[in-house]
Amino acid sequence: xxxxTVGRETRLDIALVPGTGAVAAxxxxxxxxxxxxxLLFERGAADGSGVDxxxxxxxxxxxxxxARAAPIGLPGLSEPETVRHYTRLSRQNxxxxxxxxxxxxxxxxxxxxxxxxxxxxxxxADIHPLQPQSTVQGALALIDxxxxxxxxxxxxxxxxMSPKAGAHGELCGMLAIRAALDARGDARRVVLVxxxxxxxxxxxxxxxxxxxxxxxxxxxxxxxxxxxxxRLGPDVAAVMITNPNTCGLFEPDLITISAAVHxxxxxxxxxxxxxxxxxxRVRPGDLGVDAMHINLHKTFSTPHGGGGPGxxxxxxxxxxxxxxxxxFVRQTAAGTLELVEEDTAGAHAPDSFGRMVAFHGQMGMFVxxxxxxxxHGADGLARVAEDAVLNANYVLASLKxxxxxxxxxxxxxxxxxxxxxxxxxxxxxTTLDLAKALIDEGFHPMTMYFPLVVHGxxxxxxxxxxxKANLDQLIGAMRxxxxxxxxxPDAWRQSPHLAPRRRLDETLAARRPVLGWKASAAA
Amino acid sequence: xxxxxxSDADRAAMxxxxxxxxxxxxFADVPDAxxxxxxxxGLPLHTGEMAVERxxxxxxxxxxxxxxxxxxxxxxxYKHHVPATVDMVIQRGEFLTAYTPYQPEIAQGTLQVLFEFxxxxxxxxxxxxxxxxxxxxxxxxxxxxxxxxxxxxxxxCLVSAGVHPHYTSVLKTLTxxxxxxxxxxxxxxxxxxxxxxxxxxxxxxxADTSCVVVQNPNLFGHVAxxxxxxxxxxxxxxxLIVVVTEIVSLGAIxxxxxxxxxxxxxxxxxxxxxxxxxxxxxxxxxxxEKHVRQMPGRLxxxxxxxxxxxxxxxxxxxxxxxxxxxxxxxxxxxxxxxIALAFSVHLTLLGETGxxxxxxxxxxxxxxxxxxxxxxxxxxxxxGPFFNEFTLxxxxxxxPVVRRLAxxxxxxxxSLGRLWPGERTLASAMIVAVTETATxxxxxxxxxxxxxxxxxxxx
Numbered sequence: 001x002x003x004x005t006v007g008r009e010t011r012l013d014i015a016l017v018p019g020t021g022a023v024a025a026x027x028x029x030x031x032x033x034x035x036x037x038x039l040l041f042e043r044g045a046a047d048g049s050g051v052d053x054x055x056x057x058x059x060x061x062x063x064x065x066x067a068r069a070a071p072i073g074l075p076g077l078s079e080p081e082t083v084r085h086y087t088r089l090s091r092q093n094x095x096x097x098x099x100x101x102x103x104x105x106x107x108x109x110x111x112x113x114x115x116x117x118x119x120x121x122x123x124x125a126d127i128h129p130l131q132p133q134s135t136v137q138g139a140l141a142l143i144d145x146x147x148x149x150x151x152x153x154x155x156x157x158x159x160x161m162s163p164k165a166g167a168h169g170e171l172c173g174m175l176a177i178r179a180a181l182d183a184r185g186d187a188r189r190v191v192l193v194x195x196x197x198x199x200x201x202x203x204x205x206x207x208x209x210x211x212x213x214x215x216x217x218x219x220x221x222x223x224x225x226x227x228x229x230x231r232l233g234p235d236v237a238a239v240m241i242t243n244p245n246t247c248g249l250f251e252p253d254l255i256t257i258s259a260a261v262h263x264x265x266x267x268x269x270x271x272x273x274x275x276x277x278x279x280x281r282v283r284p285g286d287l288g289v290d291a292m293h294i295n296l297h298k299t300f301s302t303p304h305g306g307g308g309p310g311x312x313x314x315x316x317x318x319x320x321x322x323x324x325x326x327x328f329v330r331q332t333a334a335g336t337l338e339l340v341e342e343d344t345a346g347a348h349a350p351d352s353f354g355r356m357v358a359f360h361g362q363m364g365m366f367v368x369x370x371x372x373x374x375x376h377g378a379d380g381l382a383r384v385a386e387d388a389v390l391n392a393n394y395v396l397a398s399l400k401x402x403x404x405x406x407x408x409x410x411x412x413x414x415x416x417x418x419x420x421x422x423x424x425x426x427x428x429x430t431t432l433d434l435a436k437a438l439i440d441e442g443f444h445p446m447t448m449y450f451p452l453v454v455h456g457x458x459x460x461x462x463x464x465x466x467x468k469a470n471l472d473q474l475i476g477a478m479r480x481x482x483x484x485x486x487x488x489p490d491a492w493r494q495s496p497h498l499a500p501r502r503r504l505d506e507t508l509a510a511r512r513p514v515l516g517w518k519a520s521a522a523a
Numbered sequence: 524x525x526x527x528x529x530s531d532a533d534r535a536a537m538x539x540x541x542x543x544x545x546x547x548x549x550f551a552d553v554p555d556a557x558x559x560x561x562x563x564x565g566l567p568l569h570t571g572e573m574a575v576e577r578x579x580x581x582x583x584x585x586x587x588x589x590x591x592x593x594x595x596x597x598x599x600x601y602k603h604h605v606p607a608t609v610d611m612v613i614q615r616g617e618f619l620t621a622y623t624p625y626q627p628e629i630a631q632g633t634l635q636v637l638f639e640f641x642x643x644x645x646x647x648x649x650x651x652x653x654x655x656x657x658x659x660x661x662x663x664x665x666x667x668x669x670x671x672x673x674x675x676x677x678x679x680c681l682v683s684a685g686v687h688p689h690y691t692s693v694l695k696t697l698t699x700x701x702x703x704x705x706x707x708x709x710x711x712x713x714x715x716x717x718x719x720x721x722x723x724x725x726x727x728x729x730a731d732t733s734c735v736v737v738q739n740p741n742l743f744g745h746v747a748x749x750x751x752x753x754x755x756x757x758x759x760x761x762x763l764i765v766v767v768t769e770i771v772s773l774g775a776i777x778x779x780x781x782x783x784x785x786x787x788x789x790x791x792x793x794x795x796x797x798x799x800x801x802x803x804x805x806x807x808x809x810x811x812e813k814h815v816r817q818m819p820g821r822l823x824x825x826x827x828x829x830x831x832x833x834x835x836x837x838x839x840x841x842x843x844x845x846x847x848x849x850x851x852x853x854x855x856x857x858x859x860x861x862i863a864l865a866f867s868v869h870l871t872l873l874g875e876t877g878x879x880x881x882x883x884x885x886x887x888x889x890x891x892x893x894x895x896x897x898x899x900x901x902x903x904x905x906x907g908p909f910f911n912e913f914t915l916x917x918x919x920x921x922x923p924v925v926r927r928l929a930x931x932x933x934x935x936x937x938s939l940g941r942l943w944p945g946e947r948t949l950a951s952a953m954i955v956a957v958t959e960t961a962t963x964x965x966x967x968x969x970x971x972x973x974x975x976x977x978x979x980x981x982x
Contacts, residue, residue: 037635039635039638039639040639040642040867040871041639041642044871044874045874046874046875046876047874047875047876048874048876049872049873049874049876049877050606050608050871050872050873050874050877051606051872051873051877051881053877053880053881053884053959054884054959056880056883056884056887057887057888057891058887059887059890059891060890061886061887061890062886062890062907062908062909063746063775063776063886063908063910064746064747064748064907064908065748065908066746066747066748066776066777066908067775067776067777068773068774068775068776068777068778068781068879069777070781071875072646072647072773072774072778072875072878073646073875074643074646074647074870074873074874074875074878075871075874075875076871076872076873076874076875076876076877077871077872077874079606079608079872082608082612082868082871082872083608083611083612085871086612086615086618086636086864086868087612087615089631089632089635089636090612090615090617090618090632091617091632092629092630092631092632092635093617093618093621093629093630093631093632093633094617094621094626094629094630095616095617095618095619095620095621095622096616096620096621097616097617097619097620098616098617101622103622106622108622109526110526111619111620112526114572114575114576116614116619117576118575118576118579120610121579121580121583122583122588122590123580123582123583123584123585123586123588124579124582124583124586124799124800125797125798125799125800126588126589126590126602126797126798127586127587127588127589127798127800128589128594128596128600128602128798128800128934129600129798129800129801130596130598130599130600130937130941131587131589131596131929131934132925132926132929132934134926134929135586135587135929135934136586136587136800137585137586138581138582138583138584138585138586139582139586139800141582141585142579142582145582149566152563152564152565152566153563153566164658164659164662164802164803165658165857166857167857168658168662171697175696175699178699178700207697207700207701208700209700209701249552250550250552250553251552252552252553252554254554255554255556255557278553280562280563281550281553281559282550282553282557282558282559283557283559283563286556286557287554287557297857301526303619303620303861304620304621304622304623304860305613305618305619305621305860305861305862305864306618306621306622306623306624306630306632306633306636306860306861306864307622307623307624307633307655307821307857307858307860308623308656308658308803308857308858308859308860308861308862309658309802309803309857309859309860309861309862310857311802311803325696341941341944342688342692342942342944343940343941343944343945353696353699354692354695354696354699355689355692355693355696356693356696356697357658357659357661357662357689357693357802358599358659358660358661358687358689358690358693358790358801359599359600359659359689359800359801359802359804360800360801360802361801361802362802362803363799363800363801363802364799364800364802364803365802365803367579370579371575371579374567374570374574374575374578374579375525375526375569375570375571375572375575376524376526376569377562377566377567377568377569377570378562378563378564378566378567378568379562379568379569380524380527380568380569381563382562382563383524383527384527386546386549387527387529387534389546389549389550390529390534390537390538390541390546390549391529391537393537393541393543393549394537394540394541396541397540397541397542398540411551411552412541412543412548412549412550412551412552414549435626436628439626439628439629444622444626444629445626464526464527464529465526465527465528466528467528467529467533468528468529468533468536468537470528494829496628496629499628499629500628500629500631501627501628501631501828501830501832501834502628502828502829502830502832503628503828503829504627504628504826504827504828504829504834504835504836505826505827505828505829506627506826506836506838508826508827509824509825509826509836509838510824510838510839510840510841513815513822513824513838513839514824514825514826515638515641515645515652515653515815515822515823515824515825515838516638516641516642516645516651516652516653517638517639517642
């Protein structure tokens, strides 16, 4: 970029693009409110600190000669610098609070602030999991109340509350199935998984000592019932099914499948990631399910926090309930609540498959989810499912003339709409290019390349907390981008142009991994 | 309803676009047997914020909080003061309501935080790389054992008796069908070194051993030099996995990395999270660079963008479930992102100077209280070296003592009987944690209450 040396005078501190007057580069690298922020290790100092602590009493140490002598290499910042560092970083993030986040299968609904307020009540936040149980009866009551809601919403008689996330819940359900089989001396080890399943399903099955076989989908995008029934046999331990499935479609044959699996001596695990489509309107227990994990951070509005934490309680059928993990909450004869832990498992959970996690589960997420459920109520939750499904069908109907929708003629979708990149054929452009173009339009793109059963999948889940106006804006932008891409492909290979970063080189990151800051590597 | 923006007019217009007569038509695939006549029975209907607050505040009020009583409960979760800034940062909507950074161009906030977090954890533990966090310390420990098996191709895992029994229990549960053989012993209350079993572990290492897992400080608070164990492991081709449940201890004690650990796992709850009745917590996972492709969990790496600017992305994803499916290194999908942010903010506010000061304060206060309580008639301090947690042998069953202390308004510690039920040799022990939050008045209250309870039991 050269300075303009001929003609009108230029200011020395701002570089202008010749002929347009647009600012090309600033001294700081900032662009008004788009602020660059160095790493903490480039900002802070070893002796920087934003905390004032009381003096250390002069007591001789008793560390057995193991005092940490060498410098650790942890910089600190004063409080104002700390606030500024993280505030500036936060502004480089897209979030639900900023706009629609239509990631299929993730259910990025609004995270209510009442949830945050309730979770921070000291009575819930400032209690230790190992305090005497007489001092935490209110906390145990909350867990018990949430468990009751989950059982009633799903029509299941039992629930394991301790799994820490969805995949952890899958592990819980599959371990319960394995324990049930072992208890009756049954050595069957095959688990059937639809080819459209989320990757955690086969990964989880493998961890429980099962071998995984895929079941194909039919032309309507549902599990091929004939193929499923044909494969069932005395070696099939379980079927792992997602309903609605990962193509956003309700599995209408699930009752039939569950009955057949049970008749063959197996169990039905349901991946509950898509529960938002049916919550309050359909109970998985009525579909014959034996175990289903629920993602509190999806259906029940607990925040995604940039990648976690989640919470994955698992509802269980009567057949699997005896094998549920400890600890869990029960009511004593005296009317108090107690945790069934290692010391009381013999009396109250003799067949439990054991403990899955230290302490009791994601209490912070339990409080948030219960506040949400109580706010919506049974009627409101049914409304949630209805609006979620309505929104997804509206998007599908508004885009299917341009975007290839492989199952648009197979009946309504549920809470998410699936498109493929077939309509881009011949342009050399991909789902990735389209997604990156949406970033410039001010949206987080939909889920890309999942499920694997459709080429260049685009899975779009608006959720019920989007207004029609927001949806219309997204639809308009998606129509605009697609139309432009078809008309002039070459202009669309380099998106995004306007985000804090251009396209990032992920190949380089994997080939030469740099996973932490090193002093010598500073640019 | 306050979370549902659609109006009836909106719904009608949208149905018209879709070409459906009613929303029920969109649920046509639901079998008749699964259709419900109305809202699910047995559950209340919708209500406003005020009513929800009233109900939940009543539940919350039935709990004794750690700030309202002299508080000395530890054993894997610790009450530390979290600066006000931390909660303000994690409540920013751009952090709270962001997703996993799969579109890195619009997630550099989350990604840079993870890169800084990984660097902080690696340095704190004395290791070369750390991941972007896991669910908690117990599941991180299990993942470390799986990783050791992948690396050594051996299946026998030795677990020190000083490891938190919940952690060992989780490991046993999750390895029942993976081919790992877990060998774990019951601890003894050896005076001067409760729960310490390094010599027994060294003697038990053989050619089938994939790893030895040891906690430092251990459940009983004992602090040890693990270098001889590290040497013995390496001679035999096994890995040393060190568990740290009180991360503040690394501000005072030599790091597991310095002692020769191959994998360090831990619980980060002490910094940033609060007690939270057990979750959400923060699993820490760090190891040597040469093993990075066998690590579980998410990893954030540095790269450049198309304009040559430095940026960050999730990387080495081919290890993970969404790519490898049944061949993945783990089935894990989420990390503990928001809690990792809280940890990182708290550690940034402390800085190295502040962390060392905080650790020194914890240790000094714990030594003060340990000596006082050790002089209460009937109570014996078992520890030689310790950091901020120690074990008292009460000479009688400890669980009723803990209950009676609670009745007197003192949350005095954890009885071993709760963690190791059925082990008569351990039933008389109580583990006490002291942090910077305990005051002299709390010390007085604890000493007086323990005195009274012990005397009462004698009488």
